[in-house]
Structure formats: C-alpha cells, structure tokens
Amino acid sequence: MLKPLIAAAVALLAAAMPAGAQTASPIAEATLRQVTETLASDAFEGRAPGTAGEExxxxxxxxRFRAAGLQPGWAGEWVQQVPMVETSARNMSALKLTKKGGSLALSPGAEMVANSFGTAPRIALKDSEVVFAGYGIVAPERGWNDYAGIDVRGKTVLILVNDPDWMSGGRDGPFGGAAMTYYGRWTYKFEEAARQGAAAAILVHDLFSAGYDWDVVRSTWSRPQGSPGWEGADGAMPPVTGWITQEAAQKLAAAAGKDLTALTVAAGQAGFRAAPLGLKASLRFDNRVRRFSSRNVIGMLPGSERPGEAVLYMAHWDHLGRCEAELDDTICNGAIDNAAGTAGLVALAETQAKAGPAKRSIIFAATTGEEAGLIGSRYYAAHPAIPLADTAGGVNLDTLAVYGATRDFMLAGPGLSELDALVGPLVAAQGREMAADSAPGAGLYYRSDHFSLARMGVPMLYPLMGEDMADGGREAGMLAVGGYAASRYHRPGDEYDPGWDWAGAVQDLEIHYRLGRLLADGTMWPEWKPGAEFRAIREESRKGR
Incomplete structure (x- = not known):
C-alpha cells in the first residue's frame, strides 16, 4: 500500500531537514551527553516514581522541552497526572508446600519472590491447591486452552514462562516458534490467571526462556511494586503473584511425585490440560500500600495544517530508584535504561522544533512507571493528547546505542507493520542494513511503553541497539550488548560513562527524526501487516476516518 508513496516521501525529507543537516548531523550529541549525565546522576536517586527523584x-x-521550543502538550499543561498504587511486601514467610507425609519450604529471595498488587494490608494464602497450568494460555484463535476443563478459582497455578513452542528454534508453530508472542509474557500469564479466578499465580523462572537471570527477578520483584491507580485500568492481577527458581520448581515437582522436564514437555503439546499436583500452598506477608500521583511529561509541536492528527515519540524517564546494594552503592541510576532514551527524546524535540512545524502535530511523551508495568504509557493510551485513531504511528526510545556506530539497524518484532517499509530506505541511505531481532524469544516488543499504544492499534516502532559494530563487527557488538545485560541491566552498575561513543545513537536518532518528519508531513496511515494481533483493533478504530 505504501510503496508508491515511499520514494516521494523520502525525497521530501531533504527539504524538511534543518539547514546544514545534509552535511552535519541534525542530532546534537551534546544534548545526549548532558541529559543522560544529569538524569543518571546520584542527585536524581534512580528516578523512582513518587520520590524526590521524580520531582x-x-x-x-x-x-528542556520548553528550551527546545515545544508547547505544553496535555490540555495546556506540561504534565499529565498518572494515579498509581505502590505495594511493598514485608515480613515474607517461606512458600510452604504440603501434602500427606511431608512438606517443602521455599525461602524468600533465594528460591522465590512474591508480592501483591492488591490493597489488602495482610496477605494470607492458606492451603491453596496447587495446579500445574502449563504455559497458562487461553488462545481460542490458535486452538489453545490450558485451563479447559478445570476450575482454578481460589487455587494456586504454577505456570511456565514463554510460549509452548519457544524451543522449536525456527519461526514455525502455533505461537510463532522462537519468536515470543504476548501470550509468552509474564504480564499476560498473571492477567489470565486473574481472569480464571486463581488466588495465586507462580511463574517458573528459566534463564533462556525468560531472557534474564534470577538476580534481575529478585532485585525487581523484591522492591515496591507499582500498579495503575485509576478506575477501569486494564490488566488485573491475582491476589498473589510470584516467581520461583528453576531449581525450586524441580524440588516442587519432585515433592508432587513428578518430573519438571516431563511436565514441561507435556505442556508444549496441543491438547495439554492443567492438572492438580496434589500439593497445597501457604504464604504470608504484610502488604504496605501507598497511593500517589506520578506524572508523564508531554510536549507538542502543533501541526500547521492538520493539528488534530499526530505522530508520537516516547521514552520513559523513570527507573528503579534505590535497589539491592552492590558494595556501597544502592542507587540504580538507569543511565542506559532509560536516561539515554529520554535524552534522545529531548534531542529529537530540539531537532523537530528547529525544522519548524510539520503538517501534523508531533507529540513528545516522557512517561512514568514503565519499570512498574508500563503504567504511564497505559494511562496515556487511555487518555491521549490526540485520539489514538488519529495518531499515525510512533517510535519508542528505550535505551540508545552508546558503544559506537553500527552497520545494522535492529527492531524488536520487525515486520509487524508498514512502518518497517518506511524505515528501510532511511537505513539504506546511511549505508546500513536492516537486521532481524537477534533475541526473538525474549519478546522485547511486548516489554516496553510502545506496547501500550500498539495493543490499542497504533503502529509503533521499538528500535534496539545494533550489534554489528563498525569497529569490531558482530563479536564486539554482542560483547557490548551482552555485557550490559549480564552485569548492569537493572543494577547499580548502569551508570553514566563519559567515555561512551555516541555515534551509534546519533545514527539511529537521525533515522527516527526522518521517519517522524515523513509521517508528520505526509498523509499516510501505516497499517499492521496481515496476521498482526493489533490489525483488527486499528481497522475498527479508523472506521469512518
């Protein structure tokens, strides 16, 4: 549909670029450095919502938005209030599993983590029947229902992460093989368990299928948890949610007279049905509840001809605040995740403002609560500055390439929408190549703020760090990206480094700038590809427009 328009649209970009941009990058590297260093400094205390770091x-x-030349983007204001609830589990007992003749206790932190997104002051799970629910999926369009024929109301469901066919290695299978669908995400599994009436949902952690190690789970889930604080918010959770390690799951299965490997194999077969394990679960903890209002910061460059239509850039400003101590450092600064992405948002605001108003409005949304479950973006999706049906598409900036220039440009979930066709020529113009998501099993497309918009029908791009470095090739790229994920992601070590090479970030942001300008000065309405789970939602929302 877009092919006849792409060549003319890309040519249009040259005229839309700021003066001198053809010979010098329109993206200010100084802005990227300044904003990242400031937001990631200890003075901002890790930028947890509802803290002095948020203020x-x-x-x-x-x-920065005002200085860039934007206007307030939310009903004449810079901030959009986002109601949030924070819950903190305290005095956690062991997760006790009993059956006739014996019991098993899983210790907090080392073997299990749990919390509640509810507002009861004390949580008590007592003698709740444990049911192995496989992958915990109900997908009628794929002929799959792990809960068929069983009532799990008031029970504890034990669930595997990822999709049933994630180990296939290819892209074939009822759930796309190695490429994770939303059914594979922990958020979906908890939401489905709540719809089934479960009293508790416990996920079995696995490094390969989850995409991160147990330390990430422990540090993230042992701290206060955020959830939406407004009526009608989607994504209700069971009264108790939690994780157990792979080793603890093996012990649990053995206590039930089962083998975890055999259970996992069975769960991946069509026709699997949830089944009781003959165990009962008990768990107690205090639940401290705090209600507060956090904020999205929204700026806008109003459109000159069609201000009621929009293009969206977004990046989450929040991080984890103070987290588990690492030596003497307790602050999770979140330099790459996501002070850098927020810096990219500011740099794009400066560049677009210098280019002058486009025909459509351009919105810049710095969102809160991404680390707590995409809360700020979920609120924006429910209360947009411009209706989502009139939002042509957008880009989410969550981390930037800070390790140097790359030969590739990588997207999470590539091929989902026609936005890819628009990006391709822009990438080629830099002498780079489009690259497939190198970790499709991690389900990255379902793990950041753009997903809140995508699930409501808006085509969104989620760019990742390229991995084929101009200096050192793929080996150097994998070492840099892998090293960050293994030792600094969601840890105090994610700190600003003045030695970072921002050439890769500048490359990528030039593409995001040009894509945004193309959409904002054009009349295109990119569509989701056939088979994408968001296509029908978009078609329904665009009826009559």
Whole structure:
C-alpha cells in the first residue's frame, strides 16, 4: 500500500531537514551527553516514581522541552497526572508446600519472590491447591486452552514462562516458534490467571526462556511494586503473584511425585490440560500500600495544517530508584535504561522544533512507571493528547546505542507493520542494513511503553541497539550488548560513562527524526501487516476516518 508513496516521501525529507543537516548531523550529541549525565546522576536517586527523584526529573524535562521550543502538550499543561498504587511486601514467610507425609519450604529471595498488587494490608494464602497450568494460555484463535476443563478459582497455578513452542528454534508453530508472542509474557500469564479466578499465580523462572537471570527477578520483584491507580485500568492481577527458581520448581515437582522436564514437555503439546499436583500452598506477608500521583511529561509541536492528527515519540524517564546494594552503592541510576532514551527524546524535540512545524502535530511523551508495568504509557493510551485513531504511528526510545556506530539497524518484532517499509530506505541511505531481532524469544516488543499504544492499534516502532559494530563487527557488538545485560541491566552498575561513543545513537536518532518528519508531513496511515494481533483493533478504530 505504501510503496508508491515511499520514494516521494523520502525525497521530501531533504527539504524538511534543518539547514546544514545534509552535511552535519541534525542530532546534537551534546544534548545526549548532558541529559543522560544529569538524569543518571546520584542527585536524581534512580528516578523512582513518587520520590524526590521524580520531582527533579519532571522539572528538568519541562525545562528542556520548553528550551527546545515545544508547547505544553496535555490540555495546556506540561504534565499529565498518572494515579498509581505502590505495594511493598514485608515480613515474607517461606512458600510452604504440603501434602500427606511431608512438606517443602521455599525461602524468600533465594528460591522465590512474591508480592501483591492488591490493597489488602495482610496477605494470607492458606492451603491453596496447587495446579500445574502449563504455559497458562487461553488462545481460542490458535486452538489453545490450558485451563479447559478445570476450575482454578481460589487455587494456586504454577505456570511456565514463554510460549509452548519457544524451543522449536525456527519461526514455525502455533505461537510463532522462537519468536515470543504476548501470550509468552509474564504480564499476560498473571492477567489470565486473574481472569480464571486463581488466588495465586507462580511463574517458573528459566534463564533462556525468560531472557534474564534470577538476580534481575529478585532485585525487581523484591522492591515496591507499582500498579495503575485509576478506575477501569486494564490488566488485573491475582491476589498473589510470584516467581520461583528453576531449581525450586524441580524440588516442587519432585515433592508432587513428578518430573519438571516431563511436565514441561507435556505442556508444549496441543491438547495439554492443567492438572492438580496434589500439593497445597501457604504464604504470608504484610502488604504496605501507598497511593500517589506520578506524572508523564508531554510536549507538542502543533501541526500547521492538520493539528488534530499526530505522530508520537516516547521514552520513559523513570527507573528503579534505590535497589539491592552492590558494595556501597544502592542507587540504580538507569543511565542506559532509560536516561539515554529520554535524552534522545529531548534531542529529537530540539531537532523537530528547529525544522519548524510539520503538517501534523508531533507529540513528545516522557512517561512514568514503565519499570512498574508500563503504567504511564497505559494511562496515556487511555487518555491521549490526540485520539489514538488519529495518531499515525510512533517510535519508542528505550535505551540508545552508546558503544559506537553500527552497520545494522535492529527492531524488536520487525515486520509487524508498514512502518518497517518506511524505515528501510532511511537505513539504506546511511549505508546500513536492516537486521532481524537477534533475541526473538525474549519478546522485547511486548516489554516496553510502545506496547501500550500498539495493543490499542497504533503502529509503533521499538528500535534496539545494533550489534554489528563498525569497529569490531558482530563479536564486539554482542560483547557490548551482552555485557550490559549480564552485569548492569537493572543494577547499580548502569551508570553514566563519559567515555561512551555516541555515534551509534546519533545514527539511529537521525533515522527516527526522518521517519517522524515523513509521517508528520505526509498523509499516510501505516497499517499492521496481515496476521498482526493489533490489525483488527486499528481497522475498527479508523472506521469512518
């Protein structure tokens, strides 16, 4: 559909670029350095929502948006209030599993983590029947129902992460093989368990299928948890949610007279049905509840001809705040995740403002609560500055390439929408190549703020760090990206480094700038590809427009 328009649209970009941009990058590297260093400094205390770190982050972003030349983007204001609930599990007991003749206790932190997104002050799970629910999926369009024929109301469901066919190695299978669908995400599994009436849902952690190690789970889930604080929010959770290690799951299965490997194999077969394990689960903890209002910061460059239509850039400003101590450092600064992405948002705002108003409005949304479950973007999706049906598409910036220039340009979930066709020529113009998501099993497309918009029908791109380095090739790229994931992601070690090479970030942001300009100065309405789970939602929302 878009092919006849692409060549003319890309040519249009040259005229839309700021003066001198053809010979010098329109993206200010100095902005990337300044904003990242500031937001990731200890003075911002890790930017947790509802803290002094939020106050500083919001004030700083308003200052930068105003200086960039944007206008307030939310009903004449810079901030959009986002109601949130924070729950903190305290005095956690062991997860006790009993049956006639014996019991098993899984210790908090080392073997299990749990919390509640509900507001009861004390949580008590007592003698709840344990049911192995396989992958915990109900997908009628794929002929799959792990809960068929069983009532799990009031029970504890034990669930595997990822999709049933994730180990296939290819892209074939009822759930796309190695490429994770939303059914593979922990958020879906908890939501489905709640719809089934479960009292508790416990996920079995696995490094390969989850995409991150147990330390990430422990540090993330042992701290206060955020959830939506507004009526009608989607994504209700069971009263108790949690994870257990792979080793603990093996012990649990053995206590039930089962083998975890055999259970996993059975769960991956069509026709699998959930089954009781003959165990009962008990768990107690106190639940401290705090209600507060956090903030999205929203700026806008109003359109000159069609201001009621929009293109969206977004990046989450929040991080984890203070987390588990690493030596003497307790602050999770979140430099790459996502002070850098927020810096990219500011740099794009500067560049678009210098180019002058486009025909459509361009929105810049710095969102809160991404680390707590995409809360700020979910609120924006429910309360957009411009209706989502009139939002042509957008880009989410969650981390930037800070290790140097790359020969490739990588997207999470490539091929989902026609936005890819627009990006391709822009990537080629830099002498680079489009690259497939190198970790399709991690389900990255379902794990950041753009997903809140995509699930409501808006075509969104989620760019990743390229891995084929101009200096050192793929080996150097994998070492850099893998090293970050293994030792700094969601840890105090994610700190600003003045020695970072921003050439890769500048390359990528040039593409995001040009794509945004192409959409904002054009009349295109990119569509989801046939088979994409968001296509029908978009078609319904666009009826009559």
């Amino acid at each position: 500083k982050s919001v004030a700083y972003l308003i200052e």
